[in-house]
Amino acid sequence: MRHSIKLYILTAVICIVALAIVQFFLIYNTYQLLDSRFNYVEKGRIGEAYNLAIANDKLFPGGQPLLDSIIIPQYAYLENLYKTNPQSFDTAAQHLVNNIVGELIKHENADSLLKAIKVKDGIQDSLLYALCIHRLDIKFKDNQYVNLYNRFKKYPLIPSAHQSEMGLYICGNLQQLSESSAASSLVANSPLPYSYSLSFSFYADPYNRRTLVLQQMRYTILPGILTLLAVITLFGITLHKWIRQKHLSDMKSxxxxxxxxxxxxxxxxxxxxxxxxxxxxxxxxxxxxxxxxxxxxxxxxxxxxxxxxxxxxxATEKLQLKRTPNDLQELITEILAVYSLNTSNQAIRFTFNKQNFPASIETDTFHFTTLLQNILDNAVKYNDHEQKEIMLSVLQQKEGLDLVIKDNGIGMDANTQRHIFEKFYRHQPRLSKPTKGLGLGLYYVKQCVDTHGWKIRVFSEPGAGSTFTISIPTKNIIT
Missing domain, CATH: 1.10.287 (Helix Hairpins)
Structure with missing residues (x-):
């Protein structure tokens, strides 16, 4: 049985983990799909404003004069190398591109441009942006373009910090670049010889793009998480009930x-x-x-x-009480007298501290007698002292009366106290004499107390005895 429970738990855990992994990949793939298709509503306006701001220019206002000043003086030198020494041409091309990137980074004003666009178009969102060059070609006298840079290649002489999957990173604070975040993609070229062609994009995204994508996924994420939690909860409830049933089955055996x-x-x-x-x-x-x-x-x-x-x-499942008025202290005295007679062959000393106040209650005499006898039986049974001490008191409280039964027995730990009122439960301590019983005594006590509408508390420590306190509310007291 123990192995079957372990196998059940292991199988269930593996299934739950597998379900969680499937849910994770489903959510992750959905996120990837929505992220690739994400469309920022203001991106079109930003792209149009950006295109107008750099009309007859490149990259950013003032970008074309800067590029011209770097590239044009290199036409003749690059053309000669291209025709005579292709390997030296590649090296020179990389140095030129590296020089272009350095100068563009030094003079870029894209941040100011974006701020101006936001003010002009009344865009309130906080934005992340980036500016990238995808391709740079140069045209010599024969009117054919020669590639200097292509984003699909890696160039060892260009610092890796400037190279990204989308191209040469010129400026910005947007790190995750994708086609869906491009506000504008342009190609600037000229039909004339000794000119160059430049392909570049301006990217703009809200700073909380991830949050916006996740919000779109809420009807995917929430059902998935709730389903997983429901499965885990049902598993926990089923396992708990199974263990309880096994425990009950063991107790019945x-x-x-x-x-x-x-x-x-x-x-x-x-x-x-x-x-x-x-x-x-x-x-x-x-x-x-x-x-x-x-x-x-x-x-x-x-x-x-x-x-x-x-x-x-x-019968204890549904006790039927016949309540009659009884003086609590007199009833306890009678029960103790009979109990003392039946246990006269044992060294037991009963102490009943009677109080000088009326303590008449409505109770079923038979069930109350059996209740108290069961508590006394346990006090005697689980006691290794030669002289067994049992003290009873009736205390007057604001909410009613407390019947306190205290013994000098072996006591109980916290785990035992949690189970003592369960049907068939038997505490198996180390005693000089083995104890016998059916595990029904304190179960009956709890049933009787609950049926009367009273409460019972237990305070005990191993080796320090036990104290049972039965609280009888004012409504059961006859004044």
Whole structure:
């Protein structure tokens, strides 16, 4: 059984983890899809304003004169290298591109341009932006473009900090570049010889783009998370109930074993005593017959008590009370007198601190008597002292009366206290003498207390005895 529970838990955990992984990849792929298709509503206006601001210019206002001043003086030198030494041409091209990037970074004004666009168009959103060059080609005398830079290649002489998947990073604070965040993509070229062609893009995105994408996914994320939580919750509830059922099944097995033993003992004693009575020699001895008769009577009474306890298993589920007025202190005195008589062969000292105030309550005499006897039985049973001490008190409180039963027994730890009122539960401490029972005594006590509408509390520590406090509310007190 233990292995089956472990296997069940392991299988369930693996399934839950697998479900969580599937949910994660579903959400992740959905995010990737929506992120690639994300369309910022103000991006079109920003792109139009950017295009107007750099009309007849490149990259940013003043970008074309800067590029012209760097590239035009290199036409003849690059053309000669291209025709005579292609390897030297590649090196010179990379140095030229590196020089262009450095000068553009030094003189860029894209941030000021974006601020002006936002003010002019009344855009209030906080934006991230970037400016990238995708391709740079140069045209010589023969009117054919020669590539100097292409974003799909890597150039060892150009610092890697300037190279990105989208091209040469000129300026900005937007790090995650994609086609969906491009506000404007332009190609500037000329049909004339000794000119150059430049492909570049201006990117703009709201700073909270990720949040906006996740908001679009809320109808995907929430059901997924709620479904996963529901599965985990159902698993927890099922496992908890299964463990409780197993615990109850184990206790019932213990109960059957105990009750079998409890029944066998008096039955065996009655059979043996009866067989001895039938012996002719025994019949001639009146003392022996009387002694055996007493044994049979005692064991028959014990058997009757066991039968009553078994019958009470079902009866305690729905106790029916016949409440009558009783003086609580007198009732306790009577119960203690009978109990003391039945346990006169044991070293037990009862102390009942009577109070000088009226304590009349409405209670079922039979059930209250059995309730108190069960608590006293436990106080005696779980006690290793030669002199067992049991002290009872009735205390007057604002909310009613407290009946306190305190003993000097072995006590209980916190875990035992959590289970003592459960049906069939039996505490198995180390005692000098083994204890017997069905695990129903304190269960009956709790049922009786609850049916009366009272409350019961337990305070105990291992080796320091136990204290049971039954609180009787004012509504049950007769004034």
């Amino acid at each position: 213990d109960f059957i074993n105990n009750i079998t033993h409890e029944f066998n003992t008096p039955i065996t004693a009655i059979i043996v005593a009866n067989k001895n009575i039938q012996n002719e020699k025994t019949l001639d001895n009146k003392q022996s017959v009387t002694a055996l008769s007493v044994i049979i009577h005692r064991q028959a009474e014990r058997l009757k008590l066991l039968v009553e306890k078994v019958i009470n298993i079902a």
